[in-house]
Amino acid sequence: MGKELKACCIGTGTMGSSISLTLAMGGMEVVMFGRTRPSLERGLSSIDSFCRNLVESGLFADSEMGKIRGRIESSTDLEGSLEGSSFVSEAVSEDLDLKRKLFSTVETLVPSEAVLTSTTSGLDPDLISAGMTHKERFLVAHFSNPAHLMPFVELVPCGATSSMAMDFTRKLLEKAGLRPVSLSRYIPGFVFNRLQYALLREAMYLVDEGIVTPEAVDEAVTYGLGRRLAFTGPLRSADMGGLDVFNKIASYLMPMLCSSGKVPGILSEPVAHGNLGCKTGKGIFAWTEEEIEATKKEREKILMYFLKMEGF
Numbered sequence: 129m130g131k132e133l134k135a136c137c138i139g140t141g142t143m144g145s146s147i148s149l150t151l152a153m154g155g156m157e158v159v160m161f162g163r164t165r166p167s168l169e170r171g172l173s174s175i176d177s178f179c180r181n182l183v184e185s186g187l188f189a190d191s192e193m194g195k196i197r198g199r200i201e202s203s204t205d206l207e208g209s210l211e212g213s214s215f216v217s218e219a220v221s222e223d224l225d226l227k228r229k230l231f232s233t234v235e236t237l238v239p240s241e242a243v244l245t246s247t248t249s250g251l252d253p254d255l256i257s258a259g260m261t262h263k264e265r266f267l268v269a270h271f272s273n274p275a276h277l278m279p280f281v282e283l284v285p286c287g288a289t290s291s292m293a294m295d296f297t298r299k300l301l302e303k304a305g306l307r308p309v310s311l312s313r314y315i316p317g318f319v320f321n322r323l324q325y326a327l328l329r330e331a332m333y334l335v336d337e338g339i340v341t342p343e344a345v346d347e348a349v350t351y352g353l354g355r356r357l358a359f360t361g362p363l364r365s366a367d368m369g370g371l372d373v374f375n376k377i378a379s380y381l382m383p384m385l386c387s388s389g390k391v392p393g394i395l396s397e398p399v400a401h402g403n404l405g406c407k408t409g410k411g412i413f414a415w416t417e418e419e420i421e422a423t424k425k426e427r428e429k430i431l432m433y434f435l436k437m438e439g440f
Contacts, residue, residue, distance in 0.1 A: 140168055159203055282309050
């Protein structure tokens with residue numbers, strides 16, 4: 129697996145541009161495909177912004193980033209973009225029919241050994257690949273957002289995915305400095321979102337019940353749980369705390385945790401009133417444009433700090 133490998137990223141949004149940069153950082157020649165020139169320009173502008181921030185943070189020298197950026201091309205020609213590709217990452221909108229039709233076309237335009245992946249955050253890979261002839265080379269490679277700052281990627285096979293396709297993708301992403309985790313089969317939400325929503329459900333339950341404020345819940349995670357889990361994760365934390373202790377607490381606490389299958393009111397009610405969070409300036413919290421921008425920058429700074437600590 130050398131630098132001669134070519135990748136094609138289909139999609140120019142936040143994920144498409146971020147994945148394109150990530151693969152280029154891993155040494156691949158990348159073509160980012162977009163349906164229109166304006167969409168490509170927006171995607172390339174995002175990539176340039178990501179590159180500037182990575183240089184300013186000290187993660188890359190300006191000359192090194194220049195070489196990485198030079199590996200990324202853009203095109204509105206799907207056939208030309210896919211020609212000679214060893215790896216394809218699809219990052220279009222979460223529309224099952226769109227993805228299914230796209231992969232039925234893509235598999236006819238790439239070399240026979242190419243591996244095709246979708247970065248869907250939850251759609252069933254068997255449904256996405258339903259129209260394909262060679263399903264054995266398809267899998268989900270769900271990148272975390274933003275892909276160039278978040279190393280975790282979950283690999284989810286469809287029923288026909290070959291071990292070769294899974295191994296190829298894992299090694300390719302590891303070479304790019306990422307931390308891919310392979311699932312044995314599809315499960316709704318994969319790993320990332322199942323863990324995320326389990327925590328979110330309990331957090332929202334505590335607020336809905338009037339136990340704590342939204343601010344207090346976020347502080348409990350930001351300044352407590354999140355800092356510990358950033359290093360050891362929940363299962364290593366249990367080992368370090370003593371399984372006897374965790375077993376005793378679990379025996380009385382787990383039956384009392386929220387297990388509701390309903391969407392919490394703190395989530396459903398704002399949505400019903402058109403309050404969607406940062407998109408509209410109001411959600412669980414009120415947001416100004418300045419606060420949104422400052423929060424994004426601070427979050428990006430922290431993610432870059434973690435990359436520095438890991439010796440990215």
